[in-house]
Amino acid sequence: MVNLVPTGKRHSTSDGSAARRCFDVNTKLAAVYEGKTYETAVGVSDIEIEHIEDIPPCPAECSETPHAYGQDDVIVFDLETTGLGTTSSIVQIAALHVSSGQHLNLFVKPKCGYIPTTASNITGLEFHGGVLYQHCKEVTSVAASEALLAFKRWLEAFGSHILLVAHNVMFDARLLVAKYQEEGITVPETIGFADSLRLFRTVYPGRQNYRLGSLVHDIAGVDFGAHDASEDVYALSSILQLQTNLDKLSNYATTVSSVKFKLQELNNEKLYKGSYTSFVGSKIISKAQATRLSRSGISIEHLKKVYSRSGLDGMQAVLKDRGAGKFYTKLASALDAVFSENKINLN
Structure with missing residues (x-):
């Protein structure tokens, strides 16, 4: 086992915005019954989504406001991975507690079990025969579950409130939280994530690019080995400590709950967006509508079930609730034409 708990001590809301309204599928939709079609006298405003079987609830967005973090709470972190998706593997975790070093x-x-050549070319990390190499030199490596636990314990040693900062943080945050969920390890809700990319776009406006290497070269006058997580955290820390950048990070923070919400949306999109392919191709549904609907947790098959039970008005209510956009009535009418022509009957 690795012993990575640091020594020493450290010290350690406002009202959030309203969460997006989501219907509870177990308690709403009184006007819709199994096998009953809609009545033309019933308007969309009179229908509540109450009991449609097999219609998943949409992800509940967290309204929690991030904690007001101080300089002693800031930990810069970075991940190197095998790819860009949340199913990719983490191959390096680096972090730096800014105030203590x-x-x-x-x-x-x-x-x-492997690192694609494209990723190896960027990070210099290769994996052969159960051994990890960095730039052709063997490095000591541990299993993902052990690394994640070690990272969690290292973070916990700094106190209850921690602000993890990375450049384009949502990539790292989503992957990190996804891997903790995959391993069944609880992520402390007191952790926040802050995006230095958003911060620097405000602090240093008008630049041609905001890549970390370019920022560090131009602002701190330092060149470093990009795509080595350990080098990256030191480089990012060097410019975070300039001016009053550390004090501004809380303005660009998000919560663990918000990251989980985004992950659920992305997982829903993977599950359901493909069901809209032919409708997008036929220009019945726009790509943006298909994305919003799938992220909310419903597929075209779910909409067919709604239609079979509550007709056009019920489908309009669902589309409005699930964020289909201001043209939801037009979309509902287009789907109505397709479904009625095909005599949809799922009862």
């Missing part, structure tokens, strides 16, 4: 660097055996 305590540093963590973990190499991780890819859970998928």
Whole structure:
């Protein structure tokens, strides 16, 4: 086992915005019954989504406001991975507690069992015969579950409120939370995530690009080995500590709950967006509508079931609720024409 708990101590809401309204499928939709079609006298405003079988609830967006973090709460972190999706494996975790200078660097055996050549060309990490190499030199590596636990314990040693900062943080945050969920390890809700990319776009406006290497070269006058997580955290820390950048990070923070919400939306999109392919191709549904509907947790098959039980008015209510956009009535009419022509009957 690795012993990575640092020594020393450290010290350690406002009202959030209203969460997006989601209907509870177990308690709403009184006007819709199994096998009953809609009545033309019933308007969309009179229908509540109440009991449609097999219609998943949409993800509940968290209204929690991020904690007001101080400089002692800031930990810069970075992940190197086998790819760009949330199913990719983590192969390196690095972190730096800015105020104390305590540093963590973990190499991780890819859970998928390999590192694609495209990723190796960027990170210099290769995995052969159960051994991880960095620039052709063997490095000590641990299993993903062990690395994630070690990282969690390292973070916990700094107190209850921690602000994890990364450049384009949502990529790292989503992957990190997804991997903790995959391993069944609880992610402390007191952790926040802050995006230095958004911060620097405000602090240093008008630049041609905001890549970390370019920022560090131009602002701190330093060149470093990009795509080595350990080098990246030191480089990012060097410009975060300039001016009053650390004090502004809370303005660009999000919560663990918000990251989980985004993950659920992305998982829903993977599950359901493909069901809209022919409708998008026929220009009945726009790509944006298909994305919003799938992220909310419904497929075209779900809409067919709604239609078979409550007709046009019920389908309009669902489309409006699930964020189909201001043209939801037009979309409902287009689907009505298709479904009625095909004599949809799922009862």
